[in-house]
Amino acid sequence: MFDRTAGSYVIELLKEWNVDHLYGMPGDSINEFMEELRKEQAIRFIQIRHEETGALAAAAYAKLTGRIGVCMSIAGPGAVHLQNGLYDAKKDKVPVLAIVGQVESTKVGTDNFQELKLESMFEDSAVYNRRVQAADQLPDMLNQAIRTAYAENGPAVLIVSDDLFSEKIKRDAPLSSSVFAVPKIRPADEDIAAAVKLIDAAKKPVVLAGKGAKGAVEDLLAFVEKVKAPLIASFPSKGTIPDGHPHNIGHLGQLGTKPAEEAMKEADLVILAGTAYPYRQFLPKDAPAIHIDIDPKVIGKYYPATVGIASELKPALSALIGAVQPKDADFLEKYKGKREKWDNQLQEDMEKESEVMQPQHVLAEVQLILDPDAVVSLDVGSVTIWTARYLKLAKQQFVLSAWLATMGCGLPGAIAAKIAYPDKQVIALTGDGGFSMGMQDFVTAVKYNLPMTIVVFNNQKIQLIEHEQQNKGNPATNVEIANIDFAAFAAACGGVGYTARNRADLRNALEMAKQSSKPVVIDAYVEDISPLE
Structure with a gap:
């Protein structure tokens, strides 16, 4: 018979499921679980600055590796922040586990501080969505959550009042196990x-x-x-x-x-x-x-x-x-033959010089320094179309938000890639709009010593939306965005920043970034031409 805290069972089961890290931010309704994590060396806690980053990184990790990505949050606002990343995992059909704190079990339903109806909130975004009512349930519900995430290829949400993690539970024999049998589906x-x-x-x-x-x-x-x-x-x-x-x-x-x-x-x-x-x-x-x-x-x-x-x-x-x-x-x-002519035209576009650097020039330079086993994390916007058109991949891995197409996914994808493959080159391609949606977590890459290169296509504009507005016959409106010195920002975070206003600057920056032992941001100023013209 075992007499241990429910939280310690969670730790042991996560290890049985081959979970070696998770993304989260400590807080009021997960403090008891944080204490269990503090005592555990085999599971790395990656402290992110925004829970959306954690959920997007967990989804990206699952896309890259096929293994479940894990994130956690407090009740209330932290839980709300997870939603974008969980929807991304659901739409792109990858397994993610979200351990979500809740107010004390005796206070659930009393409209307590930071209490939300979390079960209702996650009902659409999760393939498994349950609140643990008693500590004895926690180990078996965790197994069920992870197994469902793998079976249905989506996010599982386990909502746990923090006091339950510290409760002692006695188990004569386990009800369930950390075994998932993968079905082999053959054609008729x-x-x-x-x-x-x-x-x-x-x-x-x-x-x-x-x-x-x-x-x-x-x-x-x-x-x-x-x-x-x-x-x-x-x-x-x-x-x-x-x-x-x-x-x-x-x-x-x-x-x-x-x-x-x-x-x-x-x-x-x-x-x-x-x-x-x-x-x-x-x-x-x-x-x-x-x-x-x-x-x-x-x-x-x-x-x-x-x-x-x-x-x-x-x-x-x-x-x-x-x-x-x-x-x-x-x-x-x-x-x-038609594809050969198309490729020749693209090559001409990349070789054609212009007074202002163009997006295809950036991708041509990235192509030159890309390792055969590199990981490319792509954000959403006009940079998506430029990359689809001009960047050629062979055996490199590629991660993006496909079905949800959420801006801000490039940096979390790069963080997840570097944790999954610490010895591989990791490059994120992002617009200035996408990067600025979650750039605070560049400091997370610095904190955990995750060398990567973030290339920001800086045109001070939400370019794709401008084109869509014009295509509808409307004047472009509210698509300009204030400029940020992204190189200075990177340095302020403890990383490295370069500004590139021409191909020579960019080529030099990419070469130095490839040798850097720190995360790097390259602020690449590009002409604001539409990718759809």
């Missing part, structure tokens, strides 16, 4: 047979693949090579599917290439492989479709599937490779 033979008929009949098949290709890239490439299909990679799959593969004709849609858009319009068969691509206007009007996804709810959700294959991507593609007939390469070669 009849679905493969139906898909093969469509593929063999098609003259112009196009494959649109997403982040579900992770772990199945070799099979994906072998499949497109056999059926001689152009390959379009969804933007979240950048870094997973190599940009330089000869079949890859780029991304699709606002972030995409003209060859990808044209090939999709001409396609007589669309094969959606591990993607829930939502932009119907960029897909064919009436071409048949094969949709392969591990989640049956996604199949046919955004485009009418003719054949659905509920399966992991790797075994489904393997079965198709063995069954389909080889095709001629006329359609493929046409679009490989």
Whole structure:
């Protein structure tokens, strides 16, 4: 029989689930749990300056590693701050655990100081959302929360009054364990047979693949090579599917290439492989479709599937490779040629000199110093489109807020990347608007000695919104933002800052940043040209 505090059980179970760090800020309703963490060396507490940073970093860690990201907060305002990061995890389907404090258990429901109805607040953002009523429940509810986060690929919220962490509990035998059995989902033979008929009949098949290709890239490439299909990679799959593969004709849609858009319009068969691509206007009007996804709810959700294959991507593609007939390469070669011309134009754009540095110049310089195993954390805004167009990734890892597309995700992603991979080069690409939304946590990178390079595309404008306003026929309004000396800010935090107003400055700054033992901000002044023109 064991007689220990409930909080100590939480620590032991987190270690059993291979949790080695969490993000949080100490406070009133989690002080007893903080005391348990103080006594534990195997779990690193990363003190962030804003709980949103912690939740976004936890989500980014899960995206990068596949392991659960963990964050924590006090009741009330701290819990509210978590929401953006938890929604990001839910939309991008990654496991996150949020341990959320609550007022003392005897005061819940009395409208006490900082008390909110947390269960109601997290109901939409979480796949598991429960309040622990008694200390004896805590270990088993923690197991259930983490298991649900993994099973449903989303955030689990465990709400705990702080006094419960310090209560002693006796356990003769555990009810549950820290074991999660990963299901192996294989395709049905009849679905493969139906898909093969469509593929063999098609003259112009196009494959649109997403982040579900992770772990199945070799099979994906072998499949497109056999059926001689152009390959379009969804933007979240950048870094997973190599940009330089000869079949890859780029991304699709606002972030995409003209060859990808044209090939999709001409396609007589669309094969959606591990993607829930939502932009119907960029897909064919009436071409048949094969949709392969591990989640049956996604199949046919955004485009009418003719054949659905509920399966992991790797075994489904393997079965198709063995069954389909080889095709001629006329359609493929046409679009490989178009992609080559597109790439040549982009190269000209990057080489063309101008009086004021342009965004593509920044990306050309970043490309030169990018390690083969680097991690790139991308923020949201016009920088997203520039990066989609000009930065080429092969085996580098890439992290962003895809479905929620929340500004301010670049720095938390870089923090998570450096904690996950301390020996890898980490670069964050962010606009001045996105970086300033959460730049206070640059000091977190400094505090924990996390060398990274933050490249700020500084045009003193919310560029993408300006273009959207103008596209609607409206005059641009309230898109200018006051300038900040980001290099001086970095130095004030104890890091390193460089200002780059031309390519020579930038090249020098990037080289020095790569050798730095401290986090670096490069304030790169760029022309405020629209990425959509």
